[in-house]
Amino acid sequence: xxxxENRVMALSEWEERWQTGRTGFHRPIVHKFLExxxxxxxxxxxxxRFFFPLCGKAVEMKWLADMGHTVVGVEISExxxxxxxxxxxxxxxxxxxxxxxxxxxxxxxxxxxxxYQCDLYKFSSSAIAGKFGxxxxxxxxxxxxxxxxxxxxxxxxxxxxxDCRYLLDTVEYNPEQHKGPPFLVTEDVLKQLFEGACDIExxxxxxxxxERHRAWGIDYLTEKVYLxxxxxx
Ligand code: SAH
Numbered sequence: 001x002x003x004x005e006n007r008v009m010a011l012s013e014w015e016e017r018w019q020t021g022r023t024g025f026h027r028p029i030v031h032k033f034l035e036x037x038x039x040x041x042x043x044x045x046x047x048x049r050f051f052f053p054l055c056g057k058a059v060e061m062k063w064l065a066d067m068g069h070t071v072v073g074v075e076i077s078e079x080x081x082x083x084x085x086x087x088x089x090x091x092x093x094x095x096x097x098x099x100x101x102x103x104x105x106x107x108x109x110x111x112x113x114x115x116y117q118c119d120l121y122k123f124s125s126s127a128i129a130g131k132f133g134x135x136x137x138x139x140x141x142x143x144x145x146x147x148x149x150x151x152x153x154x155x156x157x158x159x160x161x162x163d164c165r166y167l168l169d170t171v172e173y174n175p176e177q178h179k180g181p182p183f184l185v186t187e188d189v190l191k192q193l194f195e196g197a198c199d200i201e202x203x204x205x206x207x208x209x210x211e212r213h214r215a216w217g218i219d220y221l222t223e224k225v226y227l228x229x230x231x232x233x
Contacts, residue, residue, distance in 0.1 A: 003175040004183050008145045011076050011119060018077040024212055025139050025182070026056055030063050033169055033225040034136055037203055040227055041134040041165040042069075051132040051159055053120055053152075054140035057084035065112040072132070073115040074123050081106050081115045099126065120144075121151060125159050132159050135166040135228075142171055142182035153193035157230075166198070166228035171208060171221055178216040190226060198228040 017023060042048055048069045052061055055073030057080050064071055075081050085092040091109040103118035116123060125131050135156065144152050160166060170185040190200055208223030 002146065002184070004180050005146050007179055007183070008147065009181060015077050015079075018079045018083075023056070023080070025143075026058075028059065030060050031138055031169070033204065033223075034060055034138070034167065037167055037225065037227070040203075041136075041167055043165070045133065048133040049130070050134045050136060052136055052140075053156065054143055055084075055115060056080050056139065057087060058136075058138070059088070060136060061113050061115075062088045062090070065108070065110075069112075069134075071113045072128060073113070074120050075115055075117060076119060078104075078117050081117055084115065121148070121155065123155070131161045131164070133161050133164055135160070135164065135168075137166065138169040139182065141168055142180075142185050144183075146183055149189070149193055153197075157194065157197045160198075160230050162230055162233075164230060167203075168226045168228055170224050170226070172224065173213075173218045173221045177218045187224070187226070190228075194228060196231070198230055201227045201229075203227050 046068060050064055050069055050071045052058060052071060052073040055061060055075045058073070061071045061073060061084070085106065085108070090113070093107050093109065095105050095107070097103040097105050097116065097118070100116070100118050100122050103116055103122065106115045106117065107113070116128070141152065156166065168190070171182050172184055172186060175184045187200070187202060194200060203225045205222055205224045207221075209221045213221050
């Protein structure tokens, strides 16, 4: 029984964070783990289709598109999505998504980056006609409500090509000291969630404690990055 099991954050609370500028989760530079392990995802292919669940305004989307990859993100906050295109000086178009009622898709003018504005759980491979060769999950698995983890893992699994490489960044700290998000996600939890579907390899574990974490009341934070690959059928 985890201290964080029953914590639920409503979509309106995320929107509220964007509206009031409480987006301390955003990082202005490319994440060191994505940079370091990118080759493991790309494994020699020229162009990969990347998925960014709960993308916020992650700068890595532009970084990958500049390398020739295509990126699909999902984010509930329109404000966050517009900030992404503005921060990156990218022109974009906005279209409705007939397959997902109420959703919109924001596409860069060159078509390389598409961000769906909708609840992640309304998203599916049929809506976006296809699956992904790569996934970058930072601030996503750890941001969703703990009660939604099974649903989240099933969705992500359904979006993976048979040779997909899913890079997953997690945090570990004392959950009695901070209610989250981000929530603590351990390797045991991942094993339960992806059992039967994916092989899980811990690539690296590093001290991720930053000054801003002091205000959360925690005294250590370990960042771990895993590589998930679909099990051979
Ligand atoms: N991955 C990004 C953002 C992390 S914060 C980064 O690393 O910077 C989590 C983001 O998910 C927030 O921007 C929030 O608005 C969005 N979000 C939370 N729940 C969501 C849901 N169910 N569907 C879509 N977006 C969601």
